[in-house]
Amino acid sequence: MEKRALQPFQCVTCKSRFTRHENLKRHLLLHRTSAGNTKHPCFYCDRLFSRRDLRKRHIKKQHPQCEVDPECNVEADDSLGITEISTEASGSHVLMERHEVAGTFDHPGISPDGMENGSTGVAQPYPRTPSLSGDDLANLEIRSDSGPVPNMLQSNNVYLSPADEARRQMQHEPTEAMRTHVLFPRELIQKGCDLYFRHVSPSLPFIHHPTFDFTHLPEALLMGMLSVGLQFDTEDEMYPGIAAQAFERGIELLSQSETSEGPLFARNIHTVQAYLLLELYAAMYSAGQDTTIGLQMHHKSVELVRRYGLTEPLTVHSSATEDLDALWKQFIRCESHKRTLYAVNQLDVYWYDTLSQPRLLSHLEIKHDLPCSEQIWKCTSSTQWAHQALTRQNSRSPTKYVTTIQDCLSSNTSFDVSTLEPYGALIIILFLLSSARELSGWTTMTGRLCFERFDALNASLLAFEPLVEKFSDEDPMAVLMKSTWHMVMIELLHWSHTHTNGVVEASLDAAFAAATHLSMSQEISPSVQAIASLESHINYFLRLLSQEHAVYDEAPWVTVFAFKAALIGWQLVSAECWKPAEIIGTGDKWDMYQWMNVVFERRKNWCIGRLVTNSLKELDDAT
Incomplete structure (x- = not known):
């Protein structure tokens, strides 16, 4: 146990820790090596590796019946194929194989959720499901316990012809998108994503819509978007069933990722986002016994938040800010990182209020600023983003989440809550909601009311009243913020x-x-x-x-x-x-x-x- 605690060398990019400096130096090469430098293909499938020892370990695990290196039959050093990673929050050690997957994006240099890519548009090591082997391609059906695929999914050229598959491979389309297209028509996927951004994203805004492209999205996250998005189509009675199948597929993919050989980086923010949306489907749109699955997913998402360091802000690297486009890409990446954490916290508070499930995420763990303005977040280009950032009237510097809460609860402060936008106000009101619940529980147990805490909460909530009346009901986020505020007032006055x-x-x-x-x-x-x-x-x-x-x-x-x-x-x-x-x-x-x-x-x-x-x-x- 003492040896595990002594890891003084930390990566500034992903926060991984190491016992020796040479291990850290070797690890840093993974962040600097572009996907174009992957030059060691597997002899038996389409996987690419940056080092021969990684390819060797892959062949031993995935193709045990095959020769490790048919070219020279020389074995590499096993020790180079394993990187020891320790997460500071959980204290756990994980052994991961590092590999990289190349791909292209319609928005050069940026991924759907804002994860940064290389300046040439070729993806850096990216959160993706591992590439398929020949055995994997033979098992693309949804699990047998989820029922047969509806007939509509077996028409409209759903199953790709060999020519189509070859054409897609020549165009370097991601394997995940190919797998999803085998199950769902492209038009259905596009419709589900459109419904998601119209009905779900306004209250959980962590995916950047202007740069979104579902063909380059990890399949588990896409299944989460479809499961909740297709709930809102009232024209076809089959869509709820399709949404349920997307949910089943998402669960299957996440369970596979637990034992996958993908890099640690490939299972961070996208995995948390997939858990979030599948959790939302299970608890809110399917309900019943599926709620238990949703709550289990919530436990997992909180665990991953700590493991992947989402409670801490991302570090801005100077090498990524050489021009305006690079600044914008870095901004989207950092903002998506932050908003994903706030979405986990949002569900955490709502389960506490709705089901009385104990809180899993501490407010003190959140080290981020409040979210940026929605006008800035929704910009469709770097020039529009720069213009919005420079011309915003409320040019107050960003404030930390904890600092804002302290200012709101302090009687000797000049903090003006009217400067908050609906999303930022909601985040602070969620803290007040959980605090009101804690106060009622403490008073019920002790038989005494803590007037000091009650007065502070009541005064803070009343300070939000002008802000609540300021926004119209046309904005779904404003309606959610108002509803949460009124609910906190009711909880405080009527337990x-x-x-x-x-x-x-x-x-x-x-x-x-x-x-x-x-x-x-x-x-x-x-x-x-x-x-x-x-x-x-x-x-x-x-x-x-x-x-x-x-x-x-x-x-x-x-x-x-x-x-x-x-x-x-x-x-x-x-x-x-x-x-x-x-x-x-x-x-x-x-x-x-x-x-x-x-x-x-x-x-x-x-x-x-x-x-x-x-x-x-x-x-x-x-x-």
């Missing part, structure tokens, strides 16, 4: 029955059922002052539910928060201490129940909408 009763659920189905049951079994009799404080926040969700807008533009957590607020409203109406006049007029709890059925029925094509309407059936007997 969740499920949380204070120690109910920890493993699925949305169970969480909704528990919330509905406790709403009927536990009476409330708040004071007039408490009702007055709650009224505006509950009315926000009731008005949101009343609007006949495109419900598919709502982030799923908006529907969850609206359901929780509507249940509190039903409790208040049942106790005859408050009535939302603009919703039910002079009606009673039966009218409130019928109204809830109508507004959530509009969301019946969505899994969360169906779960809510099923849970509301329990109120029928009580009303």
Whole structure:
């Protein structure tokens, strides 16, 4: 154990640590060697290697029946084929084979999520699934337990002819894209990606849309995008089934990556993003027993965040900032890195609030600045990016996440929350949401309210009120930010029955059922002052539910928060201490129940909408 802790030599690029300086020097060559220098092909498949010893180790593992080096039959030094890597956060040691895969991109020098490539447009060592061998090509079907491929996928020239496959290989298309095209038509993939960027990306903006190209995306991440994106197509009943198959395929690919021989760099940010989207599908769009799979994926994504160093900002290298395009590429890479971490934290807080699942990621681990302006993030060229960066009115220097939270909670600060944009404000409000939950749990256990902490949270939340009213409901991120803020205010003023009763659920189905049951079994009799404080926040969700807008533009957590607020409203109406006049007029709890059925029925094509309407059936007997 002492030997593992003594690794004083650290790579400044990927944070890997080594016990000897010569090991570090050899490791640094991996970052400097371009993909064009890979000159040692495997004799039995299409893999390329930068060193002969790496090729030798590959042949021993993947082609054990074949001769290691048929040219000269000389064995290389085994010790050179293994690089020892230690991650500081987990303390674990991993033995990885290093290899590189060459490819091309429509946007030279940049990958879909902002990972930097060489200046010539040839990909540097890139997060990809390992190339296929002949045996792999014989097993391209989805797992047998996921059902047959729909007939529509076996038409429209889905299976490529030998000529088409040869043409693709001549064009150097990535192997992952070829594998996906065998399963799904190109038009279907494009449609799923378009739906993803329209409905999912606004609330989880970690993939850079202007430089996105699905043909060069790792297959596991593409499957994650399809699984959540295809949920939003209401024209064809087959799409939900196709989304489920994409989910199954994504799980299969991630399980294979656990034992793959790919480089460590190839299993970092793209793998975390794939886990994120598949987790979202399992917990929010499939629900039921799949929620357990989603929560397991969340555990894995947090583990990978620490292992791959996503909690720390990327280091900007001077060699990558020689011109404007290089600066832009470096910016996208760093921003995508940061936003992926914030997406993991976002899901972590929402599972804590929705299911009472314990937090896995500490706020103190986040060492990043807040996200940049969305206008800068969505720029389509380096010149537009430079213009936006120079002409932004709010030219305040970026602030660290922890520093911003400290400023918000401090009474002696000049920090102006009105300078925040919806995404940055959401990130800070998520901290306040988890803090409000922790306060209610601590008070329930001790029987004492910590007024100092309550006052600080309440004052910070009230400081956000002008910002909440500033943005319109046309921006999905602004709606998510507003909904989260109103939910925190409700949590602070009216503690969740499920949380204070120690109910920890493993699925949305169970969480909704528990919330509905406790709403009927536990009476409330708040004071007039408490009702007055709650009224505006509950009315926000009731008005949101009343609007006949495109419900598919709502982030799923908006529907969850609206359901929780509507249940509190039903409790208040049942106790005859408050009535939302603009919703039910002079009606009673039966009218409130019928109204809830109508507004959530509009969301019946969505899994969360169906779960809510099923849970509301329990109120029928009580009303």
